[in-house]
Amino acid sequence: MLLKGQVAIVTGGGRGIGRAIARRFAAEGAAVVVAARSEHEIKQVVAEIQGAGGKAAAVQADLSREADCKKIVDGARVAFGAVHILVNNAAIYGPIQPIEKFPLRDWDEVMAVNLRAPLVLSQLVLPEMYARKSGSILNISTVGAKAAFSLSGAYTASKAGLIGLTRTTAAEAARQGVRVNAICPGPVTETKMSQDLTREFAAHFQSGGDEVLKQMMQSILQGRPQTADEIASAALFLVSDQASAITGQTLNVDGGMVFY
Template structure:
């Protein structure tokens, strides 16, 4: 996979899968723009990219803000002239509670980041790609966009919506040379996953981690780098006729029906 001369834009690039994707793009020759609502985290990722020998730019943005999204798109084009790869990755997990007890404000917050944020990214990046004659987008969905997880109604609903956006947008822009796919991770070994486990089992998060890992057919969580490898494949010429698809990276979780235990 050779991304020399290409520009990759990654939201949620300050940590986890987003940071791993930025580092992977850098190793394969791309200039990288990392977007995150945490400016310090975004700059830390950008520094990792520079250490890998690639050009980097960090942009602080709230993906739920149309003005901020337009600004990160405009900044990328002004700095590098184009957007070849867009990893529409920013997202939050929300609280864990049964549907009948789920806080309305928390539900709206999850949908704002995970759905509206993804929509706005597509809304303002796609015209750039169409005008330049092509590009590749990967939306970060989840196995929660394919199967249910009790206690995570907002997250599940939002990731189902991301897959719907992926399919719809992919069909709309395929003839303009733009490909749009989704990656669907299962549990990933990230700080966000550890925070979720602490929320579910505050008295024994380590025990919950051990049970969750044991429930995986592979016996472990995916690493951010393993998910990033699939993201790069979908952005590369190796996937030149792949669009509107969902690629699962979950250690067999969805194939066997295992689920992360949650309250509710």
């Protein structure tokens, strides 16, 4: 087991990629704190993990609120006594709008969830990790931060910012035994975010969702979407000791879509 005795926080662990990461980490021996707003989803994931013999706890939290970020970290310490791994996975996409019309209120909300919350959570866990001289933070970005997709200004800006935050935190943390990395997934079409977006883009361009997806798949070397489980495999590798010499990096898990 790669994560035996570790305690991991997975934000947005109630569904999609976060759920796959939470379940994979638990199967590898970690006690997992699953955090998101939808209580029924996080409780369901905790029940799945416990049903399989693993350890997990749910903390309902809205990451746009600083107090709720603290609630997650406090909840992890109360339930399991420490935090060894933080996965900043939760995110929202925001509206499909061109830059000249992008509503500032939505911009601020996307930034609060996608970029500010990872900072706040990192601030809350780093002192403990530094004191222990070990720990791992993984930020989930996107290939959209490296490509040029239209109508996604707040999302891509927040996710590009998350790569910057990853590198700066890694630089500060490296000599204190803490590694910080990011993953850029390509399209994981099974998730709610992806399915909602396909519908919204199809409506915007007045085409079918199938057409939108077909075009996207043509830009991927493997010609297929990624699965949440494939992202979870990369996440497990990066937070585990298997990646002991890897920090400040961004791993594209995209079937061959972007190349830097």
